[in-house]
Amino acid sequence: MNALLSPQELEARLRAIGDARYHNKHPFHKLMNAGKLTKAQLKAWALNRYYYQAMIPVKDAVILSRMEQADLRRIWRQRILDHDGDSDDKGGIARWIALTDGLGLDRSFVTSGKGILPATRFAVDAYVNFVRVKPMLEAIASSLTEMFSPKTIGERVSGMLANYDFLDAKILAYFEKRLTQAPRDADFALDYVKQHAKTPEQQQAVQDALTFKCDVLWAQLDALHHAYVSPGLPPPGAYVP
Amino acid sequence: MNALLSPQELEARLRAIGDARYHNKHPFHKLMNAGKLTKAQLKAWALNRYYYQAMIPVKDAVILSRMEQADLRRIWRQRILDHDGDSDDKGGIARWIALTDGLGLDRSFVTSGKGILPATRFAVDAYVNFVRVKPMLEAIASSLTEMFSPKTIGERVSGMLANYDFLDAKILAYFEKRLTQAPRDADFALDYVKQHAKTPEQQQAVQDALTFKCDVLWAQLDALHHAYVSPGLPPPGAYVP
Numbered sequence: 001m002n003a004l005l006s007p008q009e010l011e012a013r014l015r016a017i018g019d020a021r022y023h024n025k026h027p028f029h030k031l032m033n034a035g036k037l038t039k040a041q042l043k044a045w046a047l048n049r050y051y052y053q054a055m056i057p058v059k060d061a062v063i064l065s066r067m068e069q070a071d072l073r074r075i076w077r078q079r080i081l082d083h084d085g086d087s088d089d090k091g092g093i094a095r096w097i098a099l100t101d102g103l104g105l106d107r108s109f110v111t112s113g114k115g116i117l118p119a120t121r122f123a124v125d126a127y128v129n130f131v132r133v134k135p136m137l138e139a140i141a142s143s144l145t146e147m148f149s150p151k152t153i154g155e156r157v158s159g160m161l162a163n164y165d166f167l168d169a170k171i172l173a174y175f176e177k178r179l180t181q182a183p184r185d186a187d188f189a190l191d192y193v194k195q196h197a198k199t200p201e202q203q204q205a206v207q208d209a210l211t212f213k214c215d216v217l218w219a220q221l222d223a224l225h226h227a228y229v230s231p232g233l234p235p236p237g238a239y240v241p
Numbered sequence: 242m243n244a245l246l247s248p249q250e251l252e253a254r255l256r257a258i259g260d261a262r263y264h265n266k267h268p269f270h271k272l273m274n275a276g277k278l279t280k281a282q283l284k285a286w287a288l289n290r291y292y293y294q295a296m297i298p299v300k301d302a303v304i305l306s307r308m309e310q311a312d313l314r315r316i317w318r319q320r321i322l323d324h325d326g327d328s329d330d331k332g333g334i335a336r337w338i339a340l341t342d343g344l345g346l347d348r349s350f351v352t353s354g355k356g357i358l359p360a361t362r363f364a365v366d367a368y369v370n371f372v373r374v375k376p377m378l379e380a381i382a383s384s385l386t387e388m389f390s391p392k393t394i395g396e397r398v399s400g401m402l403a404n405y406d407f408l409d410a411k412i413l414a415y416f417e418k419r420l421t422q423a424p425r426d427a428d429f430a431l432d433y434v435k436q437h438a439k440t441p442e443q444q445q446a447v448q449d450a451l452t453f454k455c456d457v458l459w460a461q462l463d464a465l466h467h468a469y470v471s472p473g474l475p476p477p478g479a480y481v482p
Contacts, residue, residue, distance in 0.1 A: 021477045118456035119463060122363040129370060211478070215359035218476050222360060223460070225474075226467035233466075235459050236262045237452070 005203050007194035013207055014144060014190070021214035022145060024152040028221040028229065033156050035163020037229075039103065040241030042164070044228045046100045047239055048120040048220065050110050053096040057083040059128045063139050066131075075188055082181050092181075095174035102171030115239035119223035127216045134209065137202060141193045141209035145217060146186035150179050246444050248435035254448055255385060255431070262455035263386060265393040269462040269470065274397050276404020278470075280344065281482030283405070285469045287341045288480055289361040289461065291351050294337040298324040300369045304380050307372075316429055323422050333422075336415035343412030356480035360464035368457045375450065378443060382434045382450035386458060387427035391420050 005013065023029060031037050032045065060079040067073045085091020100110045109115060131139040153175045160167050169176070197203045227234040234240055246254065264270055272278050273286065301320040308314045326332020341351045350356060372380040394416045401408050410417070438444045468475040475481055 025477075027472075027474065117460075118453075119360055119364070119460045122367040122457075122460060123360070125370070126363040126366055129366070212359075215476065215478075216363075219358075219360045219363060219464070222467050222474075222476055223463065225472075226463050230472045231268075231466075233268065233463075235456065235463060236266075237456075 002200040002204055004200050010194055010197060010203050010206065011190065013203075014147070014193075014210055017207060017210050017214065018145070018148040021211060021218065022148040022152070023214070023217040023221055024148070024155070026218060026221040026225075028225045029152075029156070031229065033159035033163075035159065038241075039164070039166060041224075041228045043100075043103045043105055043241050044239060045224055046096075046103050047105055047110055048116045048224060050096055050100060051113055051116050051120055052124050052220065053083070053093055054111070054113075055124050055128055056092070059131055062128060062131050063136075066136060066139070079185060082177075092174060092177065095177060099171055099174055102167065115237075117223045117227055117238050118235060120220050123216045123219045123223075127213065130209075130212060135205070137193060137196050138205050138209040140189050141197075141206040142213040143189050144186065144193070144210045145213050146182040147190060149182045149186075153178055153182075243441040243445055245441050251435055251438060251444050251447065252431065254444075255388070255434075255451055258448060258451050258455065259386070259389040262452060262459065263389040263393070264455070264458040264462055265389070265396070267459060267462040267466075269466045270393075270397070272470065274400035274404075276400065279482075280405070280407060282465075282469050284341075284344045284346055284482050285480055286465055287337075287344050288346055288351055289357045289465060291337055291341060292354055292357050292361055293365050293461065294324070294334055295352070295354075296365050296369055298334070300372055303369060303372050304377075307377060307380070320426060323418075333415060333418065336418060340412055340415055343408065356478075358464045358468055358479050359476060361461050364457045364460045364464075368454065371450075371453060376446070378434060378437050379446050379450040381430050382438075382447040383454040384430050385427060385434070385451045386454050387423040388431060390423045390427075394419055394423075 028037075028045070032042070037045070057080045060076060060083070064073055064076050064080065067076060081091075083092040085094055088094060097107060097110065101107060113121075127142070130142055134142075157169075157172050157175050160172060161169065193206045197206045227238060228241070269278075269286070273283070278286070298321045301317060301324070305314055305317050305321065308317060322332075324333040326335055329335060338348060338351065342348060354362075368383070371383055375383075398410075398413050398416050401413060402410065434447045438447045468479060469482070
């Protein structure tokens with residue numbers, strides 16, 4: 001069996017998983033940030049990722065519903081407030097819709113979820129189901145991809161603003177907000193798993209949960225790449241830009 | 242709202258879904274049947290589809306666990322017997338392992354599920370979850386892809402025997418057995434949904450369930466095609482032939 005890691009060693013293992021598997025390494029994101037995607041391909045990406053965004057507060061509500069301590073719930077609920085906001089035109093989901101609006105997608109089509117790739121739905125639903133059935137430690141660990149997102153967002157926003165003249169800072173407001181939200185969330189989750197993963201088995205489970213979540217993100221880009229880049233074969237019923 | 246269909250009209254709608262969406266239309270299967278896949282690509286396919294095969298009796302056990310009538314359970318349990326057999330060397334899963342053996346895959350690697358594409362796992366698990374949470378009518382309807390499998394198997398086996406000299410009838414025994422099992426199962430499920438879908442809403446739900454299942458199968462081939470055919474980029478951690 002594995003040896004028990006120090007909290008610092010565990011953190012280093014988690015960062016190594018991000019280095020190897022976080023979706024900033026995916027060819028689709030590399031094309032996107034370099035300005036090499038068409039507007040049609042960006043539309044397909046934003047449409048599909050809307051489903052992910054829309055399910056994040058559902059995922060967090062599942063975790064919240066399994067937290068038996070008020071102090072934990074008080075911290076975790078902030079994620080739901082951030083995404084849902086106080087009205088339909090505020091919060092993370094609203095900021096994502098500003099992006100799909102800016103790309104010219106019909107809002108009711110976007111929010112209907114029709115036209116997304118089945119693989120998007122399967123991956124996102126796998127994530128929601130993961131936090132429903134796994135131990136709390138692993139449910140929290142699966143959010144740790146947020147450790148890697150600020151750096152990626154920085155690259156993305158500058159790349160997209162430089163390369164796509166139909167995008168502006170207002171349309172990309174979602175990402176700027178995440179630059180402050182994600183580190184706060186990631187710091188809490190990282191401290192939590194470093195403190196609560198007390199056996200080699202739990203430390204391995206934490207790493208596996210982060211790997212699983214990287215797979216969830218990567219699989220969404222694989223499906224987009226297959227359907228809209230190469231070979232460019234959307235499955236039956238999926239959005240055709 | 243839709244009009245109520247006759248049972249015959251409902252059956253025609255279901256057959257039309259198969260004509261448009263069943264995975265025999267997928268480029269990966271066309272390449273396979275035409276002998277245009279490499280042995281390495283066939284290995285990736287057999288490895289990934291093992292996970293689907295292995296979860297089918299789990300899926301059927303979920304359905305069985307939700308059937309409150311003994312007469313229904315007596316019929317449905319046969320699916321589990323068919324797949325699990327009476328020992329590790331009998332039944333549908335064992336016949337699938339004969340195929341992975343025949344292709345030279347390590348048996349313990351295959352059964353571990355390590356190396357499969359995350360998209361395979363997400364799609365298959367979505368199927369198991371579907372029958373866990375949906376009304377029984379839809380859970381049964383999602384099995385109706387078996388209406389289309391005998392014709393496809395016929396094309397596949399003859400194509401594969403003609404085109405791949407490392408395959409023989411013994412290695413492909415899984416498929417021959419399904420030629421008699423699938424129609425028996427499909428006949429029951431089709432009669433069931435024709436009899437129990439009594440409202441336009443239920444008839445639509447039955448069609449949606451079959452569409453969902455076609456998506457589950459199609460998404461698995463999309464992921465294989467992306468990872469192993471074009472562009473041929475297996476995600477991090479996945480099997481590299």
